[in-house]
Amino acid sequence: MNPRLQKLRKLISEEKLDGVLISSLTNITYVSDFSGFTTEDRDAYLLITKKKQYIFTHPIYKEVAEKDFKDFILVEMKRSNPFSQAVKHIVEKENINKLGFEAFDLTVNDFEKLTKETNKKTFVPVDLLSKLRIIKDSKEIQKIKAACELGDKTFTFIYKKLKTGITEKELAVEIEYFIKRNGADISFDPIVAFGPNASQPHHIPDHTKLKKNNFVLFDFGTKLNNYCSDMTRTVFFGKATKEQSELYHAVLHAQQASVDYLKIELKNKRIVQASTIDQVGRDYLTSLGVSPFNHSSHGIGLNVHESPRLYPSSNDTMTNGMVFSIEPGTYEPGKYGIRIEDIFAIENEKLLQLTKAPSNFIEIKSTS
């Protein structure tokens, strides 16, 4: 029996539910390892009850369901057996009074269709799977590590392409092509930002041409065997001034401060609030008179942003099996943006760094 289903059933009991309906694509992948459904349409739903598990899908996925969802009872969604009717049938047959559903994923229209035949009060909004996904097993950590290794290679490949006149967009396209030629996917649209463009943390690469004596920020991720990587590196194209070098090192040391803090707390087996990790970095920057970042680090796994949440209002605490970014930065509108992001995992109370690309200050001699 699938161990993730066992854990999920334990949660279903704890939450006093009779079952849960899973609609989110990454949650379907988490439970089944299958990632072939499209985002275009609602290709499939899983319904997990205390004793049984069902997959609802369209007839064109029948073969797939029989092969990749062996333990599941297949229910074909057809005009003669619409989804709402099929759910009603199971709700009645299995005497379900409380059925969890993913309100963060289903649209209002989807929900109306789903509940057409069944009392709406049966449906309870839940996010059960994030409670499991927040803790990765060693196989998952290995997969994220492999994705990070490809990220490292991508960084080495791309920063060597810097030359006067090349555009952000050209570099972003090359990052994506490199990742895909290596058999992976991107985990999000790569960010490449020159000089002042980087002061927007989510800058969209445009036709800005590279000029010498500017910072260049790369933020990208790979997706390999369904698991994501994410990394940011900021290099300098040209010869940095003392002040520019100091700014870079301030960010680098802010990251180190967060890392050291976390390591020490783990070593001393103290409880670490997720929200404190970035705060250590922010405080470090502030102490130097450097303006701190207002974005947050984040957990990573099947999604590039997932639990644990590291933002200031988060209630998560850090434990074994968590995988997450630490990504301090500093931004000056009209001038620059500097960010350094690495991925870390906690295993056996130890902090492991999964991204390995060097983060020493790289100055690239400007040539055209």
Place this chain on the structure above:
Amino acid sequence: MNPRLQKLRKLISEEKLDGVLISSLTNITYVSDFSGFTTEDRDAYLLITKKKQYIFTHPIYKEVAEKDFKDFILVEMKRSNPFSQAVKHIVEKENINKLGFEAFDLTVNDFEKLTKETNKKTFVPVDLLSKLRIIKDSKEIQKIKAACELGDKTFTFIYKKLKTGITEKELAVEIEYFIKRNGADISFDPIVAFGPNASQPHHIPDHTKLKKNNFVLFDFGTKLNNYCSDMTRTVFFGKATKEQSELYHAVLHAQQASVDYLKIELKNKRIVQASTIDQVGRDYLTSLGVSPFNHSSHGIGLNVHESPRLYPSSNDTMTNGMVFSIEPGTYEPGKYGIRIEDIFAIENEKLLQLTKAPSNFIEIKSTS
């Protein structure tokens, strides 16, 4: 004043609403021409009332909003002014009793947040903008045409890459790279399917290696200046048998039958039901004893699939300004899939073909 807002206000009146809340990203683009918000988060909403228009967005988009949403009143979403509160304020101030919202786009959670401060009965599910977007103006048709032209170039580029041993995935990556190097985006993940793999209309490119004497199906689209293209070509790698050539020509002539039918009906100014266009092609294939397709052609614009709907249960009728695919096919599980897809527009009661790549039967000499 933005003419699309004027048309939208006319619809708001006709539907006896006091305003509409727009959340879907392509609808925001349609109203504003701005396409820089991410899908990751709810970056922005538009609220259009009878007299005023508002943009709700996060403080990091303030500059963007001031530049690209000049006619709009900017409302910053902050912790001190959450979205639900801001909407409530406008609902009360403008005395709004019925506010349309996009139930096909908002998640149940989004909707709960939105309606926290306002009576839920104020909110009415609508899809007003699809009623405008179904009719393209000549500038929109020009943009789709430009996207189709890049699609044509992509086809010429990619079919020449066919060689023994190359994989579907390698070709799919090359299609994407070509489109992006040409300054566009893809409108969906390219499909490349060899021989029997093509019998699944939505096959995901895998590591299957190309062998001689097989059909090769390419289905891909570009996105240029926000507008999509879409095309399918099926070529033969090797030397086709008489039967294989006949199958290809059956599909080609089925497409021609649909095109001819539509041209004649338009010329005679008769009302054409959207659902009949594919049916002409299906009937043609059936008359030859070739098994017809069960997928459907579709409208195209800011989304690769949008109105008009051409499936059998559609109630749309064809009129000037519509842009859509005609894409018959035939599939034999375990053996092959053949599909030919082109994009057409109706302007001044005339049918224009926007994709121009040749669809004559191409046989490619197999070399390794």
